Amino acid sequence: MDFTAIIGNIAAILTTVSFLPQAIKTIKTQNTASLSFPMYLLFVTGVTLWLVYGLLNHQTPIILGNAITLLLAGIILAFMVKGKFTKKMFK
Amino acid sequence: MDFTAIIGNIAAILTTVSFLPQAIKTIKTQNTASLSFPMYLLFVTGVTLWLVYGLLNHQTPIILGNAITLLLAGIILAFMVKGKFTKKMFK
Numbered sequence: 008m009d010f011t012a013i014i015g016n017i018a019a020i021l022t023t024v025s026f027l028p029q030a031i032k033t034i035k036t037q038n039t040a041s042l043s044f045p046m047y048l049l050f051v052t053g054v055t056l057w058l059v060y061g062l063l064n065h066q067t068p069i070i071l072g073n074a075i076t077l078l079l080a081g082i083i084l085a086f087m088v089k090g091k092f093t094k095k096m097f098k
Numbered sequence: 099m100d101f102t103a104i105i106g107n108i109a110a111i112l113t114t115v116s117f118l119p120q121a122i123k124t125i126k127t128q129n130t131a132s133l134s135f136p137m138y139l140l141f142v143t144g145v146t147l148w149l150v151y152g153l154l155n156h157q158t159p160i161i162l163g164n165a166i167t168l169l170l171a172g173i174i175l176a177f178m179v180k181g182k183f184t185k186k187m188f189k
Contacts, residue, residue: 015147025139040132056106056112060102
């Protein structure tokens with residue numbers, strides 16, 4: 008593996024793994040007040056399309072990375088939707 | 099442009115643009131309580147490496163997308179660092 012490929016691999020691992028501490032924090036605190044709902048809506052849609060792109064191109068690293076990111080960002084988005092729903096119910 | 103390339107381009111635009119509403123919300127509210135600091139630290143480092151990867155490979159879409167994401171995620175991280183510093187000062 009050449010230097011550029013190593014840089015690309017580390018970059019992919021870091022941007023994928025980064026959503027883990029956010030997902031853990033959101034699950035623990037159930038607080039999503041300062042998270043942006045449109046961000047997670049756009050991001051989850053984008054990552055889903057990246058996954059489709061990887062599947063169409065048979066590119067395993069893109070499939071794997073985006074499947075993990077989709078799971079983590081999906082959990083965060085689910086907590087935000089749950090929060091919005093609960094808020095409405097108790098209004 | 100074939101179908102797969104169109105999917106990839108939409109995916110790239112969505113995941114890049116998604117950080118804009120979060121950056122706007124963070125600037126407006128200055129509230130970063132439910133944002134994960136390790137997430138933004140890992141993410142900003144990863145996006146910086148993606149930018150380096152794009153520059154080494156002369157891939158304009160990777161350079162452009164990650165430069166925008168770095169700016170937006172960098173603003174959010176800066177507000178988190180500022181918040182931590184202010185908190186310490188008034189303790």
